[in-house]
Amino acid sequence: MAVVVTLEGTAPSVTQTANQTLIQITDVDSNGNTGTSSYSQTALVVNTNDVSTAISNANTQLSQFRTHIDEKAAMDIDTSAAEAKYNDAQSKISTAQALPSTSYTDALNNINTAISTISDGETLLDKAWAEKEISDAQGPVNNVDALIAYFQGNSSTASDARLSEVITKREVAVSYISAANDALTNGNFAQARSKAEDAYTKGNESYNDALTFKAAVEATWNPFAGLGSIGSGIGSSVILIVVGIIIVVLVVVGIIIYRKRSRWDELG
CATH class of the missing domain: 1.20.120 (Four Helix Bundle (Hemerythrin (Met), subunit A))
Incomplete structure:
Protein backbone atom coordinates (compact mmCIF):
# COMPACT_ATOMS: atom_id res chain seq x y z
CA MET A 1 0.00 0.00 0.00
CA ALA A 2 1.27 3.45 -0.82
CA VAL A 3 0.21 6.79 0.55
CA VAL A 4 0.77 9.95 -1.45
CA VAL A 5 0.66 13.19 0.51
CA THR A 6 0.98 16.71 -0.81
CA LEU A 7 2.09 19.36 1.67
CA GLU A 8 2.13 23.07 1.27
CA GLY A 9 3.43 25.62 3.70
CA THR A 10 5.40 28.77 4.31
CA ALA A 11 9.09 28.65 5.03
CA PRO A 12 9.83 29.76 8.57
CA SER A 13 11.21 33.24 9.08
CA VAL A 14 14.81 33.40 10.21
CA THR A 15 17.00 36.17 11.56
CA GLN A 16 19.94 34.84 9.56
CA THR A 17 20.42 32.45 6.69
CA ALA A 18 20.60 28.86 7.96
CA ASN A 19 19.58 25.28 7.18
CA GLN A 20 16.14 24.48 8.59
CA THR A 21 14.24 21.18 8.90
CA LEU A 22 11.09 21.68 6.85
CA ILE A 23 9.50 18.25 7.38
CA GLN A 24 10.21 15.20 9.48
CA ILE A 25 8.24 11.93 9.27
CA THR A 26 8.62 9.15 11.84
CA ASP A 27 7.03 5.71 11.86
CA VAL A 28 4.84 5.27 14.99
CA ASP A 29 2.79 2.11 15.68
CA SER A 30 -0.67 1.89 17.26
CA ASN A 31 0.84 1.80 20.71
CA GLY A 32 2.73 5.03 20.14
CA ASN A 33 6.12 3.37 19.82
CA THR A 34 8.53 5.00 17.44
CA GLY A 35 9.82 2.75 14.70
CA THR A 36 13.20 2.70 13.09
CA SER A 37 12.02 4.32 9.89
CA SER A 38 12.11 8.08 9.63
CA TYR A 39 12.44 10.76 6.96
CA SER A 40 13.36 14.40 7.13
CA GLN A 41 13.85 17.19 4.62
CA THR A 42 16.04 20.24 5.24
CA ALA A 43 16.60 23.32 3.14
CA LEU A 44 18.54 26.53 3.31
CA VAL A 45 16.22 29.28 4.44
CA VAL A 46 17.61 32.64 3.44
CA ASN A 47 17.14 35.96 5.14
CA THR A 48 17.26 38.24 2.12
CA ASN A 49 18.71 41.02 4.27
CA ASN A 222 97.82 60.26 0.32
CA PRO A 223 98.75 62.36 3.38
CA PHE A 224 95.98 64.80 2.50
CA ALA A 225 93.25 62.12 2.43
CA GLY A 226 92.20 62.96 5.99
CA LEU A 227 90.87 66.29 4.69
CA GLY A 228 88.13 64.49 2.79
CA SER A 229 87.27 65.60 -0.72
CA ILE A 230 89.52 68.64 -0.36
CA GLY A 231 92.38 66.40 0.68
CA SER A 232 91.77 64.09 -2.23
CA GLY A 233 91.85 67.10 -4.53
CA ILE A 234 95.10 68.34 -3.00
CA GLY A 235 96.62 64.88 -3.30
CA SER A 236 95.63 64.66 -6.94
CA SER A 237 96.99 68.16 -7.57
CA VAL A 238 100.32 67.30 -5.94
CA ILE A 239 100.61 64.21 -8.08
CA LEU A 240 99.88 66.21 -11.21
CA ILE A 241 102.43 68.87 -10.24
CA VAL A 242 105.10 66.24 -9.60
CA VAL A 243 104.36 64.54 -12.91
CA GLY A 244 104.46 67.94 -14.62
CA ILE A 245 107.85 68.77 -13.08
CA ILE A 246 109.27 65.42 -14.15
CA ILE A 247 108.06 66.00 -17.70
CA VAL A 248 109.60 69.50 -17.77
CA VAL A 249 112.91 68.18 -16.42
CA LEU A 250 112.98 65.43 -19.02
CA VAL A 251 112.26 67.94 -21.78
CA VAL A 252 115.02 70.31 -20.56
CA VAL A 253 117.52 67.46 -20.24
CA GLY A 254 116.56 66.30 -23.69
CA ILE A 255 117.10 69.75 -25.15
CA ILE A 256 120.50 70.09 -23.44
CA ILE A 257 121.64 66.70 -24.71
CA TYR A 258 120.37 67.53 -28.18
CA ARG A 259 122.28 70.86 -28.24
CA LYS A 260 125.48 69.27 -27.00
CA ARG A 261 125.30 66.62 -29.67
CA SER A 262 124.63 69.29 -32.29
CA ARG A 263 127.79 71.20 -31.18
CA TRP A 264 129.86 68.04 -31.28
CA ASP A 265 128.65 67.44 -34.80
CA GLU A 266 129.64 71.02 -35.79
CA LEU A 267 133.09 70.63 -34.26
CA GLY A 268 133.24 67.13 -35.70
Whole structure:
Protein backbone atom coordinates (compact mmCIF):
# COMPACT_ATOMS: atom_id res chain seq x y z
CA MET A 1 0.00 0.00 0.00
CA ALA A 2 1.27 3.45 -0.82
CA VAL A 3 0.21 6.79 0.55
CA VAL A 4 0.77 9.95 -1.45
CA VAL A 5 0.66 13.19 0.51
CA THR A 6 0.98 16.71 -0.81
CA LEU A 7 2.09 19.36 1.67
CA GLU A 8 2.13 23.07 1.27
CA GLY A 9 3.43 25.62 3.70
CA THR A 10 5.40 28.77 4.31
CA ALA A 11 9.09 28.65 5.03
CA PRO A 12 9.83 29.76 8.57
CA SER A 13 11.21 33.24 9.08
CA VAL A 14 14.81 33.40 10.21
CA THR A 15 17.00 36.17 11.56
CA GLN A 16 19.94 34.84 9.56
CA THR A 17 20.42 32.45 6.69
CA ALA A 18 20.60 28.86 7.96
CA ASN A 19 19.58 25.28 7.18
CA GLN A 20 16.14 24.48 8.59
CA THR A 21 14.24 21.18 8.90
CA LEU A 22 11.09 21.68 6.85
CA ILE A 23 9.50 18.25 7.38
CA GLN A 24 10.21 15.20 9.48
CA ILE A 25 8.24 11.93 9.27
CA THR A 26 8.62 9.15 11.84
CA ASP A 27 7.03 5.71 11.86
CA VAL A 28 4.84 5.27 14.99
CA ASP A 29 2.79 2.11 15.68
CA SER A 30 -0.67 1.89 17.26
CA ASN A 31 0.84 1.80 20.71
CA GLY A 32 2.73 5.03 20.14
CA ASN A 33 6.12 3.37 19.82
CA THR A 34 8.53 5.00 17.44
CA GLY A 35 9.82 2.75 14.70
CA THR A 36 13.20 2.70 13.09
CA SER A 37 12.02 4.32 9.89
CA SER A 38 12.11 8.08 9.63
CA TYR A 39 12.44 10.76 6.96
CA SER A 40 13.36 14.40 7.13
CA GLN A 41 13.85 17.19 4.62
CA THR A 42 16.04 20.24 5.24
CA ALA A 43 16.60 23.32 3.14
CA LEU A 44 18.54 26.53 3.31
CA VAL A 45 16.22 29.28 4.44
CA VAL A 46 17.61 32.64 3.44
CA ASN A 47 17.14 35.96 5.14
CA THR A 48 17.26 38.24 2.12
CA ASN A 49 18.71 41.02 4.27
CA ASP A 50 21.80 38.86 4.64
CA VAL A 51 22.63 39.36 0.98
CA SER A 52 22.72 43.15 1.15
CA THR A 53 24.64 42.99 4.43
CA ALA A 54 27.15 40.53 2.94
CA ILE A 55 27.64 42.72 -0.11
CA SER A 56 28.23 45.78 2.07
CA ASN A 57 30.77 43.91 4.22
CA ALA A 58 32.55 42.57 1.14
CA ASN A 59 32.80 46.06 -0.34
CA THR A 60 34.29 47.34 2.93
CA GLN A 61 36.93 44.61 2.89
CA LEU A 62 37.62 45.28 -0.78
CA SER A 63 38.13 48.99 -0.04
CA GLN A 64 40.57 48.16 2.76
CA PHE A 65 42.41 45.80 0.44
CA ARG A 66 42.69 48.61 -2.15
CA THR A 67 44.26 50.87 0.49
CA HIS A 68 46.78 48.19 1.46
CA ILE A 69 47.74 47.63 -2.19
CA ASP A 70 48.28 51.36 -2.76
CA GLU A 71 50.37 51.67 0.41
CA LYS A 72 52.65 48.81 -0.65
CA ALA A 73 52.91 50.11 -4.21
CA ALA A 74 54.16 53.42 -2.80
CA MET A 75 56.88 51.41 -1.02
CA ASP A 76 57.99 50.02 -4.41
CA ILE A 77 56.64 46.56 -3.53
CA ASP A 78 55.47 44.28 -6.33
CA THR A 79 51.66 44.31 -6.02
CA SER A 80 50.83 42.58 -9.31
CA ALA A 81 49.64 39.32 -7.72
CA ALA A 82 47.51 41.22 -5.20
CA GLU A 83 46.07 43.37 -7.98
CA ALA A 84 44.90 40.23 -9.81
CA LYS A 85 43.14 39.03 -6.66
CA TYR A 86 41.57 42.45 -6.19
CA ASN A 87 40.14 42.38 -9.70
CA ASP A 88 38.75 38.87 -9.19
CA ALA A 89 37.08 39.82 -5.91
CA GLN A 90 35.65 43.00 -7.38
CA SER A 91 34.15 40.99 -10.26
CA LYS A 92 32.49 38.53 -7.87
CA ILE A 93 30.97 41.33 -5.81
CA SER A 94 29.68 43.05 -8.94
CA THR A 95 28.10 39.77 -10.07
CA ALA A 96 26.39 39.35 -6.69
CA GLN A 97 25.02 42.88 -6.83
CA ALA A 98 23.59 42.33 -10.31
CA LEU A 99 21.70 39.12 -9.46
CA PRO A 100 17.94 39.29 -8.86
CA SER A 101 16.65 38.91 -5.30
CA THR A 102 15.49 35.36 -6.03
CA SER A 103 19.09 34.31 -6.72
CA TYR A 104 20.20 34.95 -3.17
CA THR A 105 22.06 31.63 -2.92
CA ASP A 106 24.16 32.45 -5.99
CA ALA A 107 24.72 35.94 -4.61
CA LEU A 108 25.97 34.63 -1.28
CA ASN A 109 28.25 32.13 -3.02
CA ASN A 110 29.79 34.94 -5.07
CA ILE A 111 30.28 37.06 -1.96
CA ASN A 112 31.91 34.20 -0.05
CA THR A 113 34.25 33.61 -2.98
CA ALA A 114 35.10 37.33 -3.09
CA ILE A 115 35.93 37.42 0.62
CA SER A 116 38.14 34.33 0.28
CA THR A 117 39.88 35.94 -2.69
CA ILE A 118 40.53 39.14 -0.73
CA SER A 119 42.07 37.08 2.07
CA ASP A 120 44.35 35.32 -0.42
CA GLY A 121 45.30 38.69 -1.90
CA GLU A 122 46.25 40.09 1.51
CA THR A 123 48.49 37.07 2.04
CA LEU A 124 50.19 37.60 -1.32
CA LEU A 125 50.68 41.28 -0.49
CA ASP A 126 52.25 40.40 2.84
CA LYS A 127 54.57 37.95 1.09
CA ALA A 128 55.62 40.54 -1.50
CA TRP A 129 56.42 42.96 1.31
CA ALA A 130 58.69 40.41 2.99
CA GLU A 131 60.40 39.65 -0.33
CA LYS A 132 61.10 43.36 -0.84
CA GLU A 133 62.64 43.68 2.64
CA ILE A 134 64.90 40.69 1.97
CA SER A 135 65.95 42.12 -1.39
CA ASP A 136 66.76 45.48 0.23
CA ALA A 137 68.83 43.74 2.91
CA GLN A 138 70.97 42.14 0.22
CA GLY A 139 72.07 45.56 -1.07
CA PRO A 140 74.54 46.47 1.72
CA VAL A 141 75.93 42.93 1.63
CA ASN A 142 76.62 43.23 -2.09
CA ASN A 143 78.31 46.60 -1.50
CA VAL A 144 80.57 45.30 1.24
CA ASP A 145 81.42 42.19 -0.81
CA ALA A 146 82.96 44.47 -3.45
CA LEU A 147 85.11 46.21 -0.84
CA ILE A 148 86.12 42.91 0.77
CA ALA A 149 87.32 41.66 -2.62
CA TYR A 150 89.27 44.91 -3.01
CA PHE A 151 90.98 44.44 0.37
CA GLN A 152 91.68 40.75 -0.14
CA GLY A 153 93.28 41.50 -3.49
CA ASN A 154 95.76 43.86 -1.84
CA SER A 155 98.60 42.15 0.02
CA SER A 156 98.91 45.07 2.46
CA THR A 157 95.28 44.73 3.65
CA ALA A 158 94.41 41.06 3.06
CA SER A 159 95.41 39.99 6.58
CA ASP A 160 94.49 43.22 8.39
CA ALA A 161 92.44 42.71 11.59
CA ARG A 162 90.07 45.47 10.53
CA LEU A 163 89.13 43.41 7.48
CA SER A 164 88.31 40.47 9.74
CA GLU A 165 85.88 42.64 11.67
CA VAL A 166 84.21 43.72 8.44
CA ILE A 167 83.87 40.10 7.28
CA THR A 168 82.46 38.98 10.65
CA LYS A 169 79.66 41.55 10.52
CA ARG A 170 79.02 40.68 6.89
CA GLU A 171 78.60 36.99 7.81
CA VAL A 172 76.11 37.89 10.55
CA ALA A 173 74.10 39.88 8.00
CA VAL A 174 74.11 36.91 5.63
CA SER A 175 72.88 34.60 8.40
CA TYR A 176 69.97 36.98 9.05
CA ILE A 177 69.09 36.94 5.35
CA SER A 178 69.13 33.13 5.41
CA ALA A 179 66.80 33.13 8.41
CA ALA A 180 64.52 35.61 6.65
CA ASN A 181 64.33 33.36 3.59
CA ASP A 182 63.49 30.35 5.79
CA ALA A 183 60.68 32.29 7.45
CA LEU A 184 59.43 33.38 4.02
CA THR A 185 59.32 29.76 2.84
CA ASN A 186 57.38 28.78 5.97
CA GLY A 187 54.83 31.53 5.39
CA ASN A 188 55.89 33.53 8.47
CA PHE A 189 56.11 36.85 6.66
CA ALA A 190 56.28 39.05 9.76
CA GLN A 191 59.32 37.14 11.01
CA ALA A 192 60.86 37.28 7.54
CA ARG A 193 60.59 41.07 7.56
CA SER A 194 62.04 41.27 11.07
CA LYS A 195 65.08 39.18 10.13
CA ALA A 196 65.51 41.17 6.93
CA GLU A 197 65.59 44.40 8.94
CA ASP A 198 68.27 42.90 11.19
CA ALA A 199 70.24 41.89 8.10
CA TYR A 200 69.96 45.38 6.62
CA THR A 201 71.21 46.97 9.84
CA LYS A 202 74.14 44.59 10.25
CA GLY A 203 74.99 44.79 6.55
CA ASN A 204 75.16 48.57 6.75
CA GLU A 205 77.42 48.34 9.80
CA SER A 206 79.77 46.09 7.87
CA TYR A 207 79.71 48.38 4.83
CA ASN A 208 80.35 51.53 6.89
CA ASP A 209 83.25 49.81 8.67
CA ALA A 210 84.64 48.82 5.29
CA LEU A 211 84.43 52.43 4.06
CA THR A 212 86.20 53.64 7.19
CA PHE A 213 88.90 51.02 6.69
CA LYS A 214 89.30 52.03 3.04
CA ALA A 215 89.64 55.69 3.97
CA ALA A 216 92.31 54.83 6.54
CA VAL A 217 94.26 52.77 4.02
CA GLU A 218 94.08 55.49 1.38
CA ALA A 219 95.28 58.04 3.94
CA THR A 220 98.59 56.18 4.08
CA TRP A 221 98.91 56.61 0.33
CA ASN A 222 97.82 60.26 0.32
CA PRO A 223 98.75 62.36 3.38
CA PHE A 224 95.98 64.80 2.50
CA ALA A 225 93.25 62.12 2.43
CA GLY A 226 92.20 62.96 5.99
CA LEU A 227 90.87 66.29 4.69
CA GLY A 228 88.13 64.49 2.79
CA SER A 229 87.27 65.60 -0.72
CA ILE A 230 89.52 68.64 -0.36
CA GLY A 231 92.38 66.40 0.68
CA SER A 232 91.77 64.09 -2.23
CA GLY A 233 91.85 67.10 -4.53
CA ILE A 234 95.10 68.34 -3.00
CA GLY A 235 96.62 64.88 -3.30
CA SER A 236 95.63 64.66 -6.94
CA SER A 237 96.99 68.16 -7.57
CA VAL A 238 100.32 67.30 -5.94
CA ILE A 239 100.61 64.21 -8.08
CA LEU A 240 99.88 66.21 -11.21
CA ILE A 241 102.43 68.87 -10.24
CA VAL A 242 105.10 66.24 -9.60
CA VAL A 243 104.36 64.54 -12.91
CA GLY A 244 104.46 67.94 -14.62
CA ILE A 245 107.85 68.77 -13.08
CA ILE A 246 109.27 65.42 -14.15
CA ILE A 247 108.06 66.00 -17.70
CA VAL A 248 109.60 69.50 -17.77
CA VAL A 249 112.91 68.18 -16.42
CA LEU A 250 112.98 65.43 -19.02
CA VAL A 251 112.26 67.94 -21.78
CA VAL A 252 115.02 70.31 -20.56
CA VAL A 253 117.52 67.46 -20.24
CA GLY A 254 116.56 66.30 -23.69
CA ILE A 255 117.10 69.75 -25.15
CA ILE A 256 120.50 70.09 -23.44
CA ILE A 257 121.64 66.70 -24.71
CA TYR A 258 120.37 67.53 -28.18
CA ARG A 259 122.28 70.86 -28.24
CA LYS A 260 125.48 69.27 -27.00
CA ARG A 261 125.30 66.62 -29.67
CA SER A 262 124.63 69.29 -32.29
CA ARG A 263 127.79 71.20 -31.18
CA TRP A 264 129.86 68.04 -31.28
CA ASP A 265 128.65 67.44 -34.80
CA GLU A 266 129.64 71.02 -35.79
CA LEU A 267 133.09 70.63 -34.26
CA GLY A 268 133.24 67.13 -35.70
